[in-house]
Amino acid sequence: MAEVQVKEDSGKGGKVRSKKQSTRVDMTPMVDLGFLLITFFMFTTTFSKPNVMDLGLPAKPKDKNQKPPDTEIKLSNSISIIIGKDNKIFYHQQDQQGLNDQTLMETNFDREGIRKVIEQAKANAADKDLFTVIIKPTDDAVYKNFVDILDEMAITKNERYGVTDIKPWELAIYKKKVGEQ
Amino acid sequence: MTAMCDVAFLLLTFFILTTQFKKPDVEQIKPPSSISEKLLPDASLMTINVTPNGVFYFQPVENAAERTQVLDNMGKKYGVTFSTPEKVAFSKVQAIGVPMSQLKSYLNLPEEKQKDFKATEGIPMDSTNKQLIDWVQQSLAVNPNYKLAIKGDVTTKYPKVKSLFEGLRDIDFLKFWLITSQEGKN
Numbered sequence: 001m002a003e004v005q006v007k008e009d010s011g012k013g014g015k016v017r018s019k020k021q022s023t024r025v026d027m028t029p030m031v032d033l034g035f036l037l038i039t040f041f042m043f044t045t046t047f048s049k050p051n052v053m054d055l056g057l058p059a060k061p062k063d064k065n066q067k068p069p070d071t072e073i074k075l076s077n078s079i080s081i082i083i084g085k086d087n088k089i090f091y092h093q094q095d096q097q098g099l100n101d102q103t104l105m106e107t108n109f110d111r112e113g114i115r116k117v118i119e120q121a122k123a124n125a126a127d128k129d130l131f132t133v134i135i136k137p138t139d140d141a142v143y144k145n146f147v148d149i150l151d152e153m154a155i156t157k158n159e160r161y162g163v164t165d166i167k168p169w170e171l172a173i174y175k176k177k178v179g180e181q
Numbered sequence: 182m183t184a185m186c187d188v189a190f191l192l193l194t195f196f197i198l199t200t201q202f203k204k205p206d207v208e209q210i211k212p213p214s215s216i217s218e219k220l221l222p223d224a225s226l227m228t229i230n231v232t233p234n235g236v237f238y239f240q241p242v243e244n245a246a247e248r249t250q251v252l253d254n255m256g257k258k259y260g261v262t263f264s265t266p267e268k269v270a271f272s273k274v275q276a277i278g279v280p281m282s283q284l285k286s287y288l289n290l291p292e293e294k295q296k297d298f299k300a301t302e303g304i305p306m307d308s309t310n311k312q313l314i315d316w317v318q319q320s321l322a323v324n325p326n327y328k329l330a331i332k333g334d335v336t337t338k339y340p341k342v343k344s345l346f347e348g349l350r351d352i353d354f355l356k357f358w359l360i361t362s363q364e365g366k367n
Contacts, residue, residue, distance in 0.1 A: 027186065034189045041196030052330060052358035053217040060350045083339070141339035143231070144213040147361060151215040 053150060058162070078132040079121040081114070081149060082166060082174055085140030089149075090177065091117055096169045104173050109148050118156050133161040138174060208232050208299065210334045215361035221330060227320055228360075229313065230276060231333040235341035236303035238276040239316045245272035247323050254319040259312075261285060270295075278303045281312055306344055314348040321354065329357040 075093050082090040082104075091114070092104045107113040118133060125131040135149055146163075153161050166174070210230055225247075228240040241248050252271050256263050259281040263271070270288040274295065279287045280302065290298065306313040320327050329349075333342055349357070 027182075031186055031189065034186070034193055038189060038193050038196060041193070041200050045196060045200050050212065050221050050332075050360045051215065051217050051363050052219050052221045053215050053361055054219075055357060055359050057346060057350050057355045059353060059355060137339045137343070139338075139340045142335065143333040143337035143339060143342050144335040146339055146342065147213040147215060147333075147359060150359075151217070151361075155216060 053147070053154070055150070074126065074130075077125050077127055077130050078134055079118065080134045080136060080170070082170060083135070083137040083141040083145045083149065084174060084178055085138070087142075087145060088178065089114055089145070090174060091121075092170075093121065096167075099170065099173055101173065101176060104170075104177055106177070109145070114149075114152055115156060118152065118158065122156070122158070131158070131160065133158050135161060135163045136166040136170065137163070138166050138171065208236075208238070210332055212332055212360050212362050213335050214363065217361055218363070221358065221360065222328070225324065225327050226330055227317070227327055228276075228330045228332060229317075229345065231331065231337045231341060231345070232303075233334040233336045235338055236278060236301070237306050237313050237341075237345070238278040239304055239313060240276040241316070241320060242324075242327060248272045250323045251316070251320050254322060255281065255315065258315060258319065263288070277316075280305050280310075306341075306348060308344075311348050311351075313345065314352055317349065317354060318352050321352075329354065330360050331357060332360040 075095055078093070080092055082092075084090060087109060088106060089109060090104050090106050092099055094103045105117075107117050122128060122131045133153060135146075137146055153159075208230070210232060225242045225244065227242050230238040230240065232238070241251055249268050249272055252263060252268060255261075261281060261284070263285065267285065267288040270292075273292075274288070277284065277287075278298070287295070287298065304313045304316065305311075317329060331342075331345070349355070
């Protein structure tokens with residue numbers, strides 16, 4: 001490695017030569033530095049790209065008078081998730097008449113919390129293929145909660161879900177629950 | 182030793198050439214975590230940053246020629262004309278966090294000052310003034326293949342994000358990405 005080939009002395013000249021110096025160069029520090037840089041660049045390339053998740057929104061109806069398609073979903077086939085303040089999360093499977101303090105249940109974002117709830121509701125659904133999760137973030141929710149729920153949808157492999165505004169009657173019960181009213 | 186050294190330096194050259202350094206962020210934004218393992222593709226991407234305070238930044242596509250076109254379109258729409266130095270400054274800018282009325286003075290700032298600039302109001306995005314949506318729309322007018330990524334902070338209030346989503350629905354731009362960090366990394 002990096003040695004200079006020194007021509008053999010032909011022996012003719014009678015010049016006095018100084019003692020031959022070794023031409024080997026110690027390459028260890030250079031190689032060390034090389035590997036250090038490799039490690040550095042390897043780490044920076046792999047981790048600089050952020051992850052993304054897809055989000056598709058439903059199109060808005062073009063014509064104001066055009067009624068949106070009848071999307072009434074059977075209550076037993078759906079679950080409404082209300083994202084509240086301070087990372088609180090509520091769920092119910094009721095309509096306006098059935099919803100009250102008792103039927104609006106609270107859970108949390110843990111593995112044992114909302115994921116279990118969704119899985120159970122799905123298992124009890126009459127038609128599992130049509131099981132729909134309706135996500136209703138309140139104005140108190142933060143972006144993280146919203147992403148967490150979308151993430152939960154990916155984990156539980158629920159492809160049928162919708163994000164919509166909270167209904168006034170749900171909001172009233174929710175406010176009661178968190179003690180704002 | 183020689184062979185190893187050769188390979189090592191070959192790798193080194195490769196990594197040096199392929200690395201793209203992350204540009205410094207305008208403002209610290211910590212994206213929420215998710216299980217998604219999909220990586221952000223870098224093909225003509227525009228990014229909307231939402232800070233914890235709900236301030237919007239718009240990051241146009243990298244391509245300088247197309248950027249200038251976007252600026253022209255926006256200028257036309259808001260009745261602002263930009264000089265050549267301003268256009269050059271715009272093609273270099275990292276992200277915009279000012280309303281159209283202040284964009285001209287922002288672009289005239291020296292580069293170091295632009296870096297230190299902290300937006301107080303960001304790009305307006307409410308029911309009456311949807312400049313952010315206009316940025317997206319004008320970019321799409323230049324090239325309809327642009328993709329949009331939204332980067333929000335963990336503590337960003339949901340109504341801010343909702344207004345953005347609603348605005349995007351208004352212009353029928355329905356597919357985009359949310360930037361997240363890998364679960365377990367923070």
